[in-house]
Amino acid sequence: MGVVKPGRLAVEAARGVTLRGHQEEALAAIVRGLTLRPGQVAPNGLRVTVQMATGTGKSYVGAVAGQRLAPRGVVLVVVPTLNLLLQMMGSWREAGRAGEMHAVCSLMQKELPAGVLASTSGLIVGGWIARAARGRRPLTLFATYASVGAVRDAYAYWARGKQELLPELDLMVCDEAHRSSGSVEKSWTVVHDQAQIPAARRCYMTATPRIWAPPTRMLKAREGAHQPLPEELAVSMDDVRVYGPHVFSLGLAESIGKSLLAPFEVVVLELRDPLADRDQAGRQPVPWGAGVGEAVDGSEDEVPAEHLAAMQAGLLKVAAERGLKRTITFHNRTLEARYFSETLNQTAERLHFQNPEKYPEEIWAQWLSGEHSVDFREEVIGEFGQGEEDDGLSYRVISQCKIMGEGVDIPNADSILLMGRGSMVDIVQAVGRALRMTPGEGKMASLVVPVFLKPGEKPGDIMESDSYGGLVKILTALRSHDTRMVEALAVPQKSGKRTTGRSAEAAFAPGEGDASGSGGTSGAGAFTLPVRFESDPGDDVLALFIASRV
Numbered sequence: 001m002g003v004v005k006p007g008r009l010a011v012e013a014a015r016g017v018t019l020r021g022h023q024e025e026a027l028a029a030i031v032r033g034l035t036l037r038p039g040q041v042a043p044n045g046l047r048v049t050v051q052m053a054t055g056t057g058k059s060y061v062g063a064v065a066g067q068r069l070a071p072r073g074v075v076l077v078v079v080p081t082l083n084l085l086l087q088m089m090g091s092w093r094e095a096g097r098a099g100e101m102h103a104v105c106s107l108m109q110k111e112l113p114a115g116v117l118a119s120t121s122g123l124i125v126g127g128w129i130a131r132a133a134r135g136r137r138p139l140t141l142f143a144t145y146a147s148v149g150a151v152r153d154a155y156a157y158w159a160r161g162k163q164e165l166l167p168e169l170d171l172m173v174c175d176e177a178h179r180s181s182g183s184v185e186k187s188w189t190v191v192h193d194q195a196q197i198p199a200a201r202r203c204y205m206t207a208t209p210r211i212w213a214p215p216t217r218m219l220k221a222r223e224g225a226h227q228p229l230p231e232e233l234a235v236s237m238d239d240v241r242v243y244g245p246h247v248f249s250l251g252l253a254e255s256i257g258k259s260l261l262a263p264f265e266v267v268v269l270e271l272r273d274p275l276a277d278r279d280q281a282g283r284q285p286v287p288w289g290a291g292v293g294e295a296v297d298g299s300e301d302e303v304p305a306e307h308l309a310a311m312q313a314g315l316l317k318v319a320a321e322r323g324l325k326r327t328i329t330f331h332n333r334t335l336e337a338r339y340f341s342e343t344l345n346q347t348a349e350r351l352h353f354q355n356p357e358k359y360p361e362e363i364w365a366q367w368l369s370g371e372h373s374v375d376f377r378e379e380v381i382g383e384f385g386q387g388e389e390d391d392g393l394s395y396r397v398i399s400q401c402k403i404m405g406e407g408v409d410i411p412n413a414d415s416i417l418l419m420g421r422g423s424m425v426d427i428v429q430a431v432g433r434a435l436r437m438t439p440g441e442g443k444m445a446s447l448v449v450p451v452f453l454k455p456g457e458k459p460g461d462i463m464e465s466d467s468y469g470g471l472v473k474i475l476t477a478l479r480s481h482d483t484r485m486v487e488a489l490a491v492p493q494k495s496g497k498r499t500t501g502r503s504a505e506a507a508f509a510p511g512e513g514d515a516s517g518s519g520g521t522s523g524a525g526a527f528t529l530p531v532r533f534e535s536d537p538g539d540d541v542l543a544l545f546i547a548s549r550v
Contacts, residue, residue, distance in 0.1 A: 017060050017063075017064065017094060017095045017096070019057075019060065019061070019064060020057070020260075020439075022052075022056065022250055022255075022258065022260060023056075023057050023060060023061050023064075025248065026050055026052060026058070026061045026248045026250070027061050027064055027065055027068070029048070029050070029247040029248040030048055030050060030061070030065045030069075030203055030247065030248070031065065031068050031069065032247070033046065033048035033244065033245060033247040034046045034048055034065075034069055034171070034201040034203065035069075042200075043194075044194045044241075045168075045194055045198070045199050045200055045201060045202055046200065046201045046202070046244070047201070047202040047203075047204070047240075047242075047243060047244025047245075048202075048203055048204070048244045048245060048246075048247045049177065049203075049204040049205075049206075049209070049237065049243045049244055049245070049246045049247065050203065050204070050205045050206075050246075050247060050248045050249075051205075051206055051207065051209055051246065051248070051249045051250065051251075052205065052207060052248070052249075052250045053207050053250055053251060053252045053254075053255040053260075053261060053432070053435075053481075053482075054207040054208075054428070054429060054432030054435070054436075055255075055260075055261050055432050055435050055436035055437075056250055056255050056260050056261065058175070058205050058207070059087075059088060059091040059092075059175065060091060060094075060095055061205075062077070062173045062175065062203065062205055063091055063092040063094075063095035063096075063097055064095055064096075065171075065173070065203060066092070066097060066140070066171055066173065067095070067096060067097060069170065069171050069201060070138070070170035070171045070201075071098075071138060072099075072136045072137060072138050073136075073138065073139075073169075073170025073171065074129055074132050074133060074138075074139045074140075074141070074167070074169050074170050074171075075138075075139070075140045075141070075169065075170060075171045075172070075173065076140075076141045076143065076148075076151060076169050076171070076172045076173070076197075076199070077092070077140065077141070077142045077143070077172075077173045077175065078143050078144070078145055078148050078172065078173070078174045078175065078180075078188075078191055079142070079143075079144060079145070079175045079176060080144060080145055080175075080176045080179045081144065081403075082105060082106075082107060082144060082374075083374070083377070083403060084175070084176070085103060085105060085107075085142050085143075085144055086107075086111075086112075086113075086374065088142060088175065089101060089103075089113060089116065089142055090113075092140060093113075097138070097140055098138050099132070099137055099138030099139055099140065100115075100128070100132065100137070100138070100139050100140070101113075101115075101116050101139075101140045101141075101142065102116060102117045102118065102119070102125075102128055102139070102140075102141055102142070103116060103117070103118040103119075103141075103142050103143070104118070104119065104120060104125055104141055104142065104143035104144075104147050104148065104150050104151060105118055105120065105142070105143060105144050105147045106118070106120060106147065111373075111374050119150070120147055120150040121150065122150055122151075122152075122153030122154040122156065122157045123154070123157055125141070125150050125151055125153070125154040126154035126155070126157055126158050126166055128141065129141075129154060129166055129167065129169075130158070130166060130167070133166075133167035145179050145180065145188035145191070146187075146188065148188060148190060148191055148197075149187060149188075149190060151197055152190050152193075152196045152197050154166060155196065155197060155198065156196070168198035168199055168200055169197070169198065169199040169200065170199075170200050170201070171199065171200065171201045171202075171203065172191065172197070172199040172201070172202045172203070173202075173203045173205065174191055174202065174203070174204045174205065175205050175206075176205075176206055176207075177204035177205055177206040177209075177237070177243070178206045178208050178209055178210040178237065178425055180192065180204070180235065181209075181210045181235050181236060181237050182210070182234070182235060183234070183235070184234070184235050189235055192235065192242050202244065204237070204243050204244070206237070207428070207429070207432065207481070208424075208425045208428050208429065208480075208481055209237040209238075210236070210237055210425065211236050211237055211238050251481075251482040251484075251485075252428075252435075252478070252481055252482040252485060253482045253484055253485040254482075256435075259439075261435040261436065261437065262414075262434070262435045262436070262437045262441070262443045262444060262445045263444055263445070264431070264434065264435060264444065264445035264446065264447055264529075265444065265445075265446055265447065265529075265530040265531070265532055266447045266449060266471075266474070266475075266529070266530065266531045266532065267318055267322070267446050267447065267448045267449065267532045268449050268451055268468075268471060268531065268532060268533050268534070269311070269314040269315070269318065269448060269449065269450040269451060269534075270451050270453060270459040270460075270533065270534050270535055271310045271311070271314055271450055271451065271452050271453065272310075272452070272453055273307075273452040273453060273454055273455075273467075274306035274307060274309075274310055274452075275306060275307075276454050276455050285309065285350060286305045286306050286309045287305075287309060287312075287343035287346035287347055288343070288346075289303075289305075289338075289339045289342045289343035289346075290303075290335065290338050290339055290342060291303035291305075291335045291336070291338070291339045292305045292339065303333075303335055303336050303339045304336070305339065307452065308336065308339060308340050308343075309343075309347060310450075310452075311340075311417065311450045312340065312343070312344055312347040313347055313351065314448075314450060315327065315329070315397075315417055315448060316347060316348055316351055316359060316363075316395075317351075318415075318446065318448055319395055319415070320358050320359055322415075322446060324395065324414055324415045324446060325387075325394070325395060325396065325412075325414055326384060326385075326395075326396045326397075326398075326412055326413045326414055326415070327395075327396070327397045327398075327413065327414075327415040327416065327417060327448075328397075328398050328399075328400060328404060328410065328413050328415075328416045328417070328430075328433050328434070329397060329398070329399045329400070329416070329417040330400065330404075330416065330417065330418050330419070330421075330422075330430050331399060331400070331401050332401065332402070332421055332422070333401060334369040334370075334371065334401045336401070337367045337368070337369060337399040337400055337401040338367050338369075338399070340367070340399040341365045341366055341367035341397070341398075341399040342365075342367070344363065344365040344397060344399075345362060345363060345365060348360065348361070348362065348363050349361065349362075360393070360394055360395060362393060363393055363394075363395040363396065363397060364383070364384075364391070364393040364395070364396040364397070365396075365397045365398075365399070366380045366383070366384070366397075366398055366399075367398070367399040367400065367401075368380055368381075368398060368399075368400045368401070368403055368404070369400065369401040369402070369403060370401070370402065370403055377403070380398065381398075381410060383396075384396050384398050384410070384412070384413075385410075385412045404430075404433055410433055410436065413433055413434045413436075413445075414434060414443055414444075414445050414446065415434055415445060415446040415447070415448060416430055416431065416433055416434045416445075416446075416447055416448065417448045417450070418430055418431070418447060418448070418449060418474060419449070419450060419470055420449065420469065420470025420471065420472075420473040420474050421470075424473075424476065424477040424480050424481075425477075427473070427474055427477035427478075428477050428478065428480075428481045431447055431474075431477075431478070434446070434447065447474070449470060449471050449474055450470070451467055451468055451470060451471060452467055453465065453467050454467055458535070459533070459534060459535030460533060460535030460541075462533075462541060462542070462545045463541060463544065463545055463548075468545075468549075472549050472550055475546065475550045476550050479550060485529055486529070486546065486550060
């Protein structure tokens with residue numbers, strides 16, 4: 001299928017948002033890559049990949065690209081979660097996308113915007129596509145990776161039941177495209193299959209591309225061991241046959257250097273393990289809340305109350321000293337998020353009693369999980385964005401379990417509490433929640449990392465202690481996302497930046513170590529990544545720590 005030239009509808013739609021310089025560059029790269037050149041044949045459809053750091057507006061870039069490339073065509077947008085699906089609908093409409101919008105998912109009608117229908121029936125989805133294609137009317141379908149099989153079913157039903165071919169999609173946009181990598185046996189890799197979901201163009205967009213290296217040798221099978229993923233079963237984002245050429249890159253360090261994202265610091269909370277150090281545990285009162293003592297045998301129904309109490313006190317101390325206003329805490333279990341939130345004010349009251357000049361008497365605290373309705377989540381996030389002038393509370397904390405990851409837009413958070421759990425992608429996406437900012441905001445974000453020291457270990461013994469494993473994992477995740485940001489930490493500095501004491505810092509000069517690939521502009525201002533310790537790691541110890549462990 002040839003490229004439809006932008007008509008009046010596309011021009012009017014593009015007026016919905018004003019793209020910034022980096023977004024215009026990304027858009028131009030996408031349009032070039034998805035435009036057929038004279039004599040070019042693309043039996044598998046045109047494909048491109050775009051990498052943009054989380055929070056730099058790739059949703060709007062994808063939406064305007066849809067207007068440029070398929071102003072009166074059928075577009076399929078695929079995202080990982082229902083939350084992001086609803087947010088993406090708003091972004092595309094805000095960007096001026098005209099025509100019908102429908103959801104290929106399990107959401108109830110009352111959870112959808114007015115005029116939007118939802119279905120996972122191949123018959124219904126196929127009807128939407130056929131009617132729009134016949135009338136050359138714009139249609140935008142939004143699906144999750146879990147439900148995109150319904151689009152495949154629509155094409156299969158039309159071919160089998162109606163004995164005719166359903167028109168191909170004009171464009172498929174796969175957001176958070178790293179979700180489509182990995183094992184070819186995953187159901188959502190159907191987005192790559194031109195035979196099952198034919199599309200004239202595919203645009204893969206991600207902040208965290210995943211590269212799968214084939215095993216150099218097969219490990220000898222043994223009970224309980226995981227075999228390496230065979231090469232023929234791996235879908236890797238460096239495979240141009242699947243993802244097309246990488247046409248634009250905007251890394252995390254470059255985005256910060258261009259003031260598109262907030263600069264941030266890593267604040268290491270060096271705490272005593274309360275289960276190993278009973279004297280310390282006795283000095284740290286444990287608040288009472290949901291989950292405490294519910295399972296005496298120590299099963300998963302019991303929260304690690306003593307650890308969470310220590311983290312609460314440490315977080316409130318950091319917030320008071322650094323003037324934090326809004327923090328998101330990340331938890332793997334709903335019960336843990338609930339406990340952290342519901343008992344946080346008990347810890348705040350105790351600290352206020354001890355030092356009323358430093359600590360507020362009350363803070364705003366809420367928790368969220370997948371069990372909450374969409375409306376309730378929106379209400380809580382709205383209250384999280386308020387300030388002291390609204391309710392008299394100067395510090396706000398949301399404790400959440402697995403709902404504020406990929407793509408969720410919370411621009412007014414200035415800090416997160418992260419324990420180094422989950423995958424590398426999960427960690428980078430979590431960090432991104434605190435880096436979003438409005439142009440000219442000028443904030444500094446904080447990534448608070450708790451570390452629990454065992455008996456005999458001293459704060460700052462980062463080379464000898466295994467307790468800093470969470471910090472290692474987080475720095476490794478940042479390195480996997482943007483190599484130069486962390487590798488600069490492994491080089492002892494000659495510029496006078498401190499590598500000792502309470503603040504160990506590293507900086508790179510503009511353009512140094514740039515691996516941004518094609519597209520984007522390198523060399524946009526130096527960014528210093530501070531790693532703050534309460535202790536003194538010693539001369540150049542951080543550089544050695546990074547070089548040897550990260």
